[in-house]
Amino acid sequence: MIRDLHLPHGAIRLPEFLPDATRGVIRSVDSADVEACGVQALVMNTFHLMQNPGSTTIQSLGGLHAMSGWSHPIITDSGGFQIYSLIRQNPKFGTINRKGAAFRADDSGRKYNLTPEKSIQLQLGYGSDIAICLDDCTHVDSPFEEQEISVQRTVEWARRSKEEFTRHFEQKRSPSQQRPLLFAVIQGGGHPGLRKQCAEALLEIGFDGYGYGGWPLDSQGNLLTEMLRLTRE
Template identity: 60%
Template structure:
């Protein structure tokens, strides 16, 4: 299924759809500089406000005039809000912080520092940092959590989204009325594996009004398989004119499957993390992109004895 839009028009350029965004969590794609990423014809990168506010920190980012100047990247930047970090750090280890209707409080392990992130602050930081797409703070869950936890996540995600939208409009009125194209704001649809909660969340967020939406929550089951039914259902809840971001989806087979279901944007640290550890994805140009087989790509372990001694290209497509 093709994407509903041909591209996203953003302040720092257009992003052709579909697009995979490498994660530049702390402002850079690890082991690469901005020119390397640009040479790979990457149209945009994904950064994370929760991590950026800690390192390098808002003072440094402001001093250098925003993320684009600080990291030498001239193309669009999408910033995640910190919702997934609330799940991965706080929900899985309550000693590190807490979640309330006011936002999240995080206490880094081994530090006396306390980090507060409200919906308003998340939007403020993303805009001050220069994000081309702002993502609302959301309350992320795992698909296996209880239905009570999923209901609370949906309720809080909707409440936070309303506050994020209000803060975004306040900044838009104050600073961006003359900018064209304007930066966009996306909301995240939660609900775990509960289809009715997914529907409720999507309907409420559509009523608030956003430029695009993300699939929220962990996208895999306990065996590492893509939650195809839930992901497909969530896409069908949103009219096709809105772009959809499969947040955290980065395995080639999963990207192809989510695109087939109607998703436009994908991001993950997995491909670059695998590459740093010597595992590469090699694509077979003669094979059709069939998500059910995966015969169109293979793994290449660059540190294997055979590959260490080889002077041939990694792939016939190189």
């Protein structure tokens, strides 16, 4: 079992709870206070950062670490959960297809396109320590047909994400110790067969790590321990 993740901005001792700093900060707490609490790493969100303050602003400030005043590891979520929380919950907020997702996420009517390639480009531009492949997130109780399409998209998007990630570093020729890790996300809802299918396909592509995608709770709020165990195996 892996006990430590060694990343460009330090190591994370596992297991570890990672606070959510969606737009680069934990609300009402500054980075010095977070560090004093012994927090090892933060999670930030690619989609929300793309909206505000925007990738150009983040890069002009020197990346997420400089912008947030946080010198330790940062994990950036891909924006896949927003496919569920925005588009799947209310189609007026956008559309999903095999290319990616198109969001209409604010009152201005502005559109934000997020593809597997763009998600990786943004995360690398932000200076992430662990980048996450874009996935098609669903609710655990969504119909089987919807989950099946989600798995197909998630695997294809993961493949495209890895290709973009590899292309970036082949061109940049960065030392391996400066490279972030790339994690894929296992979807499949509440269907063991689909979870297994997704996990096996992602393992065949090969990533540095894997996450459990979607809700780990059933409709009554119970933790899906058996599904988590199956996915882990």
